[in-house]
Structure formats: structure tokens, C-alpha cells
Amino acid sequence: MKIRTKDDLQQIRAKLYDHLYNPPVLKINVGMASCGIAAGARDTYQRALELYKDKDVLVAGTGCLGFCEQEPLVEILAPDKPRLVYRHVTEEKIEEIVEAYQKGEYLEKFVYGQVTSPYSILDEDIDDSAPELISTNGLPNFEETPFYNKQFKIALRNCGYIDPDNIEEYVVRGGYFALFDCLNNKDSDEIIEIIKASGLRGRGGGGFPTGRKWETCRKAHGEPRYVICNADEGDPGAYMDRSILEGDPHNVIEGMVIGAYAIGSNEGFIYVRNEYPLAVVRLVEAIKQAEAYGLLGDDIMGTGFNFSIKISTGAGAFVCGESTALMRSLEGKVGRPRAKYIHTVEVGYRNRPSTLNNVESWANVPAILTKGADWYTGFGTEKSKGTKVFSLVGKVKNTGLVEVPMGITLREIIFDIGGGILRKKKFKAVQTGGPSGGCVPEELLDLPVDFERLTEAGSMMGSGGMIVMDQDTCMVDVARYFLEFLEEESCGQCVPCREGIKHLLRMLKAICGGEGQDGDIETLERISDTVNNLSLCALGGTASNPVLSTLRYFRDEYETHIHDKKCPAGVCKGLFYYEINEENCNGCHVCFRKCPQEAITGEKKEPHWIDQEKCTQCTICYEACKFDAIDIK
Amino acid sequence: MSEHAYDIGTEVVPSDIEVDFRALDDLIVDRYGEDPENLIMILQAIQREYNFLPKSVLNYVSTKMNVPLSQIYGIATFYGMFSLDPKGRNLIAVCLGTACHVRGAERIKKRLEEQLDIKVGKTTEDMRYTLETVRCIGCCSLGPVVNINQKTYARTDPEKMVKALELYE
Numbered sequence: 001m002k003i004r005t006k007d008d009l010q011q012i013r014a015k016l017y018d019h020l021y022n023p024p025v026l027k028i029n030v031g032m033a034s035c036g037i038a039a040g041a042r043d044t045y046q047r048a049l050e051l052y053k054d055k056d057v058l059v060a061g062t063g064c065l066g067f068c069e070q071e072p073l074v075e076i077l078a079p080d081k082p083r084l085v086y087r088h089v090t091e092e093k094i095e096e097i098v099e100a101y102q103k104g105e106y107l108e109k110f111v112y113g114q115v116t117s118p119y120s121i122l123d124e125d126i127d128d129s130a131p132e133l134i135s136t137n138g139l140p141n142f143e144e145t146p147f148y149n150k151q152f153k154i155a156l157r158n159c160g161y162i163d164p165d166n167i168e169e170y171v172v173r174g175g176y177f178a179l180f181d182c183l184n185n186k187d188s189d190e191i192i193e194i195i196k197a198s199g200l201r202g203r204g205g206g207g208f209p210t211g212r213k214w215e216t217c218r219k220a221h222g223e224p225r226y227v228i229c230n231a232d233e234g235d236p237g238a239y240m241d242r243s244i245l246e247g248d249p250h251n252v253i254e255g256m257v258i259g260a261y262a263i264g265s266n267e268g269f270i271y272v273r274n275e276y277p278l279a280v281v282r283l284v285e286a287i288k289q290a291e292a293y294g295l296l297g298d299d300i301m302g303t304g305f306n307f308s309i310k311i312s313t314g315a316g317a318f319v320c321g322e323s324t325a326l327m328r329s330l331e332g333k334v335g336r337p338r339a340k341y342i343h344t345v346e347v348g349y350r351n352r353p354s355t356l357n358n359v360e361s362w363a364n365v366p367a368i369l370t371k372g373a374d375w376y377t378g379f380g381t382e383k384s385k386g387t388k389v390f391s392l393v394g395k396v397k398n399t400g401l402v403e404v405p406m407g408i409t410l411r412e413i414i415f416d417i418g419g420g421i422l423r424k425k426k427f428k429a430v431q432t433g434g435p436s437g438g439c440v441p442e443e444l445l446d447l448p449v450d451f452e453r454l455t456e457a458g459s460m461m462g463s464g465g466m467i468v469m470d471q472d473t474c475m476v477d478v479a480r481y482f483l484e485f486l487e488e489e490s491c492g493q494c495v496p497c498r499e500g501i502k503h504l505l506r507m508l509k510a511i512c513g514g515e516g517q518d519g520d521i522e523t524l525e526r527i528s529d530t531v532n533n534l535s536l537c538a539l540g541g542t543a544s545n546p547v548l549s550t551l552r553y554f555r556d557e558y559e560t561h562i563h564d565k566k567c568p569a570g571v572c573k574g575l576f577y578y579e580i581n582e583e584n585c586n587g588c589h590v591c592f593r594k595c596p597q598e599a600i601t602g603e604k605k606e607p608h609w610i611d612q613e614k615c616t617q618c619t620i621c622y623e624a625c626k627f628d629a630i631d632i633k
Numbered sequence: 634m635s636e637h638a639y640d641i642g643t644e645v646v647p648s649d650i651e652v653d654f655r656a657l658d659d660l661i662v663d664r665y666g667e668d669p670e671n672l673i674m675i676l677q678a679i680q681r682e683y684n685f686l687p688k689s690v691l692n693y694v695s696t697k698m699n700v701p702l703s704q705i706y707g708i709a710t711f712y713g714m715f716s717l718d719p720k721g722r723n724l725i726a727v728c729l730g731t732a733c734h735v736r737g738a739e740r741i742k743k744r745l746e747e748q749l750d751i752k753v754g755k756t757t758e759d760m761r762y763t764l765e766t767v768r769c770i771g772c773c774s775l776g777p778v779v780n781i782n783q784k785t786y787a788r789t790d791p792e793k794m795v796k797a798l799e800l801y802e
Contacts, residue, residue: 038772038785068774236730239771274677274714275770315673316713318768332672334711391773393732399774431731465773467731481734485768491711619740 002294004302006180012171013126020162020172021118022131025056026078026102030089031071031160033064033246034278035239039071040090047091052098063247065160066401067147070112073160076101077115082136087112106139113142121157122174122370146398150417152379153403154387155203155240155363159247164282167289170250176295178369182258183303188218191262195365197373199385204230204321204358205436205462206538207384207451213355217345218263220353227260227268227307228349228356232326234273234318235434236485238465240389241359243401245272245279248363249286253309255362257296258369260307263355268309271326274316283311318435318489322537323348323356325491336491337537358463360389380406384450388461394431394468395422404449411445414468425470428569429553433462435482435489436542438549439475458549460542474571475554476561480508482546490540497540500531504547512572516562525551570632573617577633582607584629591621591630650687650719657690661697669700673708676715685716721756721763723801726780730769733776737790741777742766744791748798762798 003009018024030036030045048059065073070087076098077083084106086097093110100107119130135141142148153159162169170176182191196211217225229252233241244252256268272280287309290296298306312330319325320335327349329335348354364386368376377385384406390413393399397419404413410430414420421427429439438459440447447453451461469478483505492498504527507520528544535541551558560566567575580591580600585607592600592608599615602608610621622630660678665671672694679690686709695702709715727742742753745764749757756763772778775787779794786797 034770034785035772035774035787038775038778038787068772071775233771234768236734236769237732237773239769239773242771275767313674313677314712315677315708315715317711329673330670332668332670332674332708334707336711393773393776394735399732434731465731467735467773469735473735478735481731485729489768619737 002302003176003180004294006177009171009177009180012168016168016172019058020169022079023058023077024079025058026052026076026098027058027060028052028094028098029060029062029075029077029160031064031073031075032061033159033243034276035064035068035243036071036073037278039068041072043091044072044074044089044094048094048098051095057098060163061165062162063159063164064243064401066151066156066243066403067112067398068400069398070400073112075115075160078102080134082106082134082139083115083118084139085112085115085142086110106136108139111139113140113145113148115142117143118161120161120173121154122177122367125370126174126177146419147400147402147417150408150412151403152387152405154367154376154379155244155251155360155389156248156401156403157367158251159243162248164247164249165285165289167250167286167293167295170248174370175250175366176254178366179254179257179295180301182261182369183301183305188262188264191258191369192218194369194373195262198368198376199373199380199383200361200364200368200376201384201451202358203360203364203388203463205235205433205460207461210357210361213345213357214259214263216343217353217355220346222347222352224267224352225263225265226349226352226354227256227263227265228326228330228354229256229268229270229362230321230323230326230356230358231270231272231276231279232314232321233276233359233463234321234489235463235465237393237431237467238391238434238463240391240401240464242276242279244359244363245276246282249279249282250290251363251366252359253286253290253296255365256309257300257307258365259355259357259362261305263353265355266306266308268307269312269330269349270309271312271314271320271330273314280311280313287311317491318485319491319537319539322539325537326356327354336493337539339536360464381448381450383452388449388464390464390466392418392466392468394466395425395470395473396420396468397422406450407448409446409448410440413449413466414445418468421468421470425472427468428471428473429469429475431459431467431469431478432465433460433545434465435486436460436538436545437462437465438545439469439478439553440549441553458545458552460545472569472571474512474567474569475550475557476508476511476567477569477571479546479550480505480512483508483543486539486543490543494534494536494540496531496534497536497543500527500535501540501543503527504531504544508547511558511561512567512575514561514565514572514575516558518562520562521551521555521558568632570617570619570622576617577612578610578615578617578622579631579633580608580610581629581631584627586627586629588627590624590626594620594624596620650683652683652687652690652693654693657693658697661694667698669698672698672700672705673712676705676708680715684720685718688717718756719760721760723762724765724780724782725762725798726765726767726770727753728768728770728772728776728778728780729766730773730776732773733769733778736776738777741779741789741791741794745794745798748795761802
């Protein structure tokens with residue numbers, strides 16, 4: 001069917017509302033984003049289908065609820081029963097859980113929490129009659145668990161709550177109402193004004209005001225104009241764009257159609273990384289459905305506005321996340337950036353005005369237009385409005401995607417939401433902003449997170465990766481790691497980046513290998529300065545940030561590597577050795593059994609010792625020891 | 634990016650690669666409309682079909698689309714997913730994203746290099762495995778992760794991966 005009126009949308013909403021919130025039979029929602037699938041969700045889903053497909057039970061695949069640590073996450077709901085999220089539901093457990101659930105036993109040990117408010121934040125703007133959910137005593141409320149209680153989901157609002165392959169479920173959550181309103185009741189200036197007033201800034205890293213970008217593009221000379229979605233999420237450690245595309249593709253499509261209407265464009269592109277095959281599959285299906293419902297293509301919603309979207313897949317080049325490189329890649333060329341004397345909003349793809357926004361930015365657009373700019377500016381800090389999705393990963397207990405209002409402190413994110421550091425180790429730093437960002441040390445944990453504060457701290461917001469590092473992470477090695485990444489990904493056209501990174505990396509490798517010399521730190525700083533100031537594009541212009549920020553906060557680690565030839569974190573081979581602490585060792589024999597070099601000897605119940613000649617510092621014993629009895633010297 | 638020294642003059646297609654030029658022609662014309670803007674996607678389709686970019690295929694693409702071979706070579710060597718050498722039957726990709734790195738991905742890489750007796754980027758002599766690294770596949774919460782073909786191994790370690798290798802012939 002083609003959607004032409006608001007009534008059409010309302011009808012779909014009425015038709016599927018119960019299916020989503022109050023199904024007549026038992027319903028099993030399995031979180032099936034890449035992370036869930038990696039943890040075994042597809043097997044769980046198949047098993048549930050096998051068991052229940054003929055038994056009046058609905059089995060659905062949804063996106064990711066964000067708490068990836070607990071995947072596979074499965075939500076179960078039924079009439080007159082509480083709506084529960086179960087964690088670590090592997091294929092072996094699903095039957096036991098469902099059988100018990102049907103009998104009214106909720107198997108507390110597998111329950112993550114009971115959902116009390118699964119509704120969309122857009123629901124109240126359309127029809128505020130959400131039914132109360134049944135709740136049960138003794139089980140924690142899903143929304144009030146430490147991982148979720150500080151979060152507020154705008155961009156991720158539908159992820160995990162709908163089947164991404166079903167456009168109608170997106171409509172139930174208030175989807176495409178904003179588009180209808182824009183096409184019928186607003187002109188392009190009004191939309192751009194709302195986006196400007198909302199203070200939305202680019203979520204891909206730069207933080208450029210989205211409304212101003214749209215306005216400039218709208219006013220730029222030249223036809224046709226293009227709208228592009230940057231889904232080339234290359235920052236290692238950041239995966240919010242993947243999650244949005246896999247869990248809620250229509251949110252991005254709706255945002256893009258609204259943007260296209262505001263800018264006056266009829267052709268759009270989504271440039272997706274090659275490493276995200278599932279996102280591409282879901283997007284293809286979503287675009288097909290949107291076309292079938294008359295929400296993409298010619299004469300959208302009967303208003304005469306035309307807009308189509310084409311998917312283009314990247315081919316594995318980090319630099320193609322940069323706007324000019326991305327557009328060249330879209331043109332089928334080698335993705336080397338150009339100097340931006342003239343911005344891509346004026347001369348971009350095919351040398352025409354082009355608006356490029358990141359996935360998360362587009363995903364904010366429908367919500368802003370439904371709820372208004374004032375609502376959006378109610379979140380965040382003075383210059384950074386709204387919420388931001390972070391991928392909280394690394395050495396932290398609760399890993400996953402968290403969407404929090406800007407201005408929350410790093411400490412709240414890492415220790416309250418994240419639950420602190422794994423295995424009671426000591427926090428050392430948090431790396432934000434990907435290879436262009438930096439490491440923020442413990443003394444800055446109370447820093448409110450927004451674009452400005454992070455930049456002042458020598459890091460940056462980037463696309464929102466937040467990699468937590470503990471005492472076992474060597475900061476010189478981290479700098480080496482990022483430079484190795486950048487050396488591989490530098491496109492090679494300008495000398496400061498190509499050669500500078502190479503020399504920085506050579507020196508860092510030497511320092512990690514115990515061959516650092518006096519004066520190395522100063523040379524590192526000098527080269528870093530040249531690379532940052534003289535490179536052509538943003539990749540080169542920020543390439544030495546990992547070196548500069550670690551030097552700024554962890555200079556002593558560099559000095560220990562260079563002067564004492566020691567790696568205090570126990571990472572750089574040859575700069576440390578392991579020794580068994582006789583007081584702590586109770587002779588449990590675990591290290592003895594695990595050591596591949598047979599370098600550990602000792603009787604059971606007696607302290608062991610390590611033969612330094614045989615030890616290769618492979619870290620297996622260090623990680624296996626439960627008694628903190630292996631020291632790094 | 635690939636360091637392959639591409640011999641432009643001679644034919645380097647291994648004898649066991651049979652190229653279906655009719656299908657290739659359909660791909661270029663019907664699916665991608667001979668549009669040079671679709672060049673990357675055409676090469677991706679070829680890479681998917683043959684696991685690498687055979688020279689005879691690239692020559693055909695060049696002539697058919699009227700794009701110089703040098704330009705195609707530029708694209709094939711710039712983008713990380715393309716390979717000018719045949720790859721093994723099973724593709725192992727160790728994720729070296731930051732989250733996986735701090736959780737010990739480097740050790741998995743080294744262990745697999747030892748086990749297979751090849752360096753990253755290379756293929757075993759029996760064409761059974763190609764070992765590669767990838768910078769983040771977006772499963773950071775479950776790190777370290779390794780992909781073998783389409784399957785993702787999450788929260789893995791060196792010994793688990795060595796065992797997993799046996800599953801792939």
C-alpha cells in the first residue's frame with residue numbers, strides 16, 4: 001500500500017500496536033544485531049522457531065538493546081504476564097526459560113530485568129494511551145538497572161524494540177509521522193530553522209552544526225544537490241552506527257528524506273563500510289519497503305516530492321570516512337581527500353552541493369522534528385545539545401552502547417553505567433575519539449563530556465568510541481598501536497602525514513623495544529607538531545593526537561621505557577619479567593598447567609617459581625592467576 | 634594496502650581459475666550500467682566471485698568500460714578489501730580494533746601466525762587459509778573477536794582459535 005495521509009499512518013499504527021506492546025499470545029524477541037549474533041543469538045532464534053513455530057507463539061528478531069555484554073538478550077512477553085528481558089540466552093537455555101515463563105515462573109537467575117516502559121518517546125506526541133504493563137515483585141526494573149537508569153535514548157530509541165525488517169513496526173513507534181508533517185505543513189526554511197534551533201551537531205566527529213550545513217547547502221549554487229549518509233564508521237572501538245542501521249534503518253531513512261526535502265535534493269546515498277554486511281542487508285530491505293509504501297521514490301506521500309536512496313559499499317579504507325574522500329569513493333575513484341578551500345556543501349559529490357551527515361545525526365532528525373527544538377535543547381550543555389551514543393568498551397565490566405545526555409561526566413559513564421573496571425584492576429585512562437582522539441587520565445574523570453571539554457583535554461568526541469584502559473595497558477604501546485593503524489590507513493598523498501607517521505611509528509617501536517634514547521620525547525613532539533599542522537586532511541591533521549595526549553598525561557611511562565628500559569604495565573616484551581609473589585601464591589597449580597613453555601615449577605600447595613630463561617612473557621599465567629600472585633617487575 | 638608487484642605485461646591468472654566472461658559482461662552492463670561510478674562495486678562483485686581480482690578480468694573490465702587499467706590498478710591497491718593474489722578457501726580475519734587490542738588481540742594474531750606458519754596477509758601453501766587482520770568489525774563489547782568466513786568468534790583466545798581452525802577444510 002502507498003501511504004498518503006496521516007490516517008494511513010494511524011491505521012498501520014492501530015493495526016500493529018498490540019502486536020508490539022500487547023500481543024494476544026506469547027512473544028519472544030531475540031536481539032539479532034551483529035553483536036547478538038556473534039554471541040549466539042541466531043542459534044537461539046532458530047531453536048525458538050523450531051520449538052514454537054506451530055504453537056501459537058510469535059518469535060521475532062529485533063535489533064540490539066545496547067547491553068552487548070549480556071548478549072544474547074531475549075525479551076519475552078505475554079498477555080497478563082510481565083515483560084521480561086533475559087540475558088545470556090543461548091540455544092540450550094531458551095526452552096527452559098520459555099517453559100517456565102509460561103507457567104508463571106520467571107527464573108530469576110536468567111532475568112536481566114522487567115521492562116516497564118517499552119514505549120517510544122514519540123508515542124505521546126501521537127496518541128498518549130499506552131497501557132500499564134503487568135509487573136511482578138522481586139525482579140529489578142529494566143529501566144532502573146545501573147546500566148540503563150542514566151541513559152536517555154533518542155537515536156537508539158527503537159533499537160531492540162522493533163523488527164528492523166518491518167516498516168510497520170517503525171510506524172507504530174511514531175515513525176514517518178515527522179516526515180508527513182514536514183512534507184505537508186512545513187517549508188524548507190522552517191525545517192532548517194528547527195534543526196538550527198535544536199543545536200544538533202554532527203555526530204560523526206567534527207561536531208559541525210547540522211542546521212548550518214543544511215542551510216549552506218540549500219543556498220549553494222548548482223543543481224542537482226545530493227544528500228549523503230556517512231556510514232563508513234571506521235573508528236576502531238565505535239559501533240553505534242552499525243547498531244542503528246541494523247536495529248532501526250527506517251529512522252535513518254526518514255531523517256534523510258526530511259533532510260533532502262529541506263535542502264531540495266532528489267538523490268541520496270548511504271555509504272556503508274564493507275565490514276558491516278548485516279547493516280547493508282537490513283538497509284536494502286528497508287529501502288525496498290519504504291519504496292513500496294510510497295515513502296521513497298517518486299511522489300512521496302502524494303506530495304509530488306521525489307527522493308531516492310542508493311547504497312554504496314566502501315572497500316576498506318579508513319580515510320573514506322573523510323567527507324571529500326568519501327565523495328570521491330562514491331564517484332568510483334580512489335578515495336584521497338582534497339583540500340577544503342571550498343566545502344563539500346558547495347562543491348561535493350559530482351562537484352555539486354552535497355550534504356553529508358553521519359548515521360547518528362540523521363537518526364536524531366525525526367525525533368527533533370516530532371518533539372521540537374525546545375525539547376531537544378533540554379538535554380546537554382550550553383554548546384552541545386541533546387544526547388550522544390557512546391560505545392563503552394575495553395576493560396570495563398558493562399560493555400555496550402550507551403546513549404546519555406551531553407554533559408554527563410566520564411566517571412558516571414565508566415563507573416556508574418559501566419560498573420567500573422574488570423577484575424578489580426585500577427583505572428588508567430579512557431581513550432575517546434578513535435585514532436584522531438586521545439587518552440584521558442584519571443584526574444579528569446569528572447570532566448563533563450561534550451565537544452568542547454574533550455577537545456580541551458587533548459582528546460575529542462569523535463564518533464563516540466570510549467575504550468577503557470586499566471593498569472595493564474601500556475600507554476606507549478597504545479600510541480604505537482594507533483600510529484600503526486594510521487600508517488596503514490594514510491592515503492599517502494601528502495608528505496607530512498605519510499612520512500611523519502612513519503617516523504613517529506619507527507621511534508615508538510624502538511621505545512617499546514627498549515631502544516629509546518635521550519631526546520626521543522622531544523623529537524616525537526617536534527614531528528607530531530609538523531604532522532598535525534601541515535597535513536592536508538583531518539586524518540593527518542589529528543594523526544599525532546594519540547602520541548601528544550599520551551605524552552601529556554603519561555610522560556613518565558615514556559621516560560621509564562627510555563631511561564630504565566622498563567614497561568611498568570607489562571606489555572612491551574623484553575622490558576619486564578614476571579615473578580611469583582611467594583606470599584600470595586598458594587600453589588593452586590593453575591599457572592603450572594597453563595604455561596605453554598613449561599617455565600613454571602613448584603609442588604601443589606607450595607609457592608611456585610618461574611624459570612626466566614624459558615619464560616616468553618606470553619601473559620597466560622598472569623591472566624590465569626586468581627590470587628594476584630604474579631608480579632610484573 | 635597491497636604490496637603486490639603487478640606484472641602488467643604477462644598473464645598471471647592461475648590455470649584453475651575459469652572466468653565466465655558472459656556473466657562478467659552481464660554484471661557490468663545489466664547490473665551496473667557500464668557506469669564508471671560503479672567501478673568499485675563491480676570490483677567488489679568480482680572479488681566476491683573469485684576471492685581475488687584476476688588479471689584477465691581486470692583487463693576485460695578496462696576495455697569494456699573504457700577505463701585505463703592503471704586507474705583500476707589504483708583502486709585495486711588503494712582499498713584494503715581487494716587482493717591481486719588468490720586467497721585461501723577460508724578467510725581468517727583477526728580484529729585489531731582498539732577494544733580487541735587492549736583485550737589481547739595481538740596475541741591471537743601471533744599465535745595464528747605461528748600455527749599457520751604464515752604472516753598476516755598471506756595464504757598457506759595448500760590454499761586452505763588466508764590470515765588477515767581487520768580494524769574493527771563493530772563487535773567491540775565481545776572482544777577479542779575473530780571472523781572465519783562468515784562466522785564471528787566472540788570472547789575468544791589464542792588456544793580457542795587454534796582449535797577452531799580445524800573446523801575449516
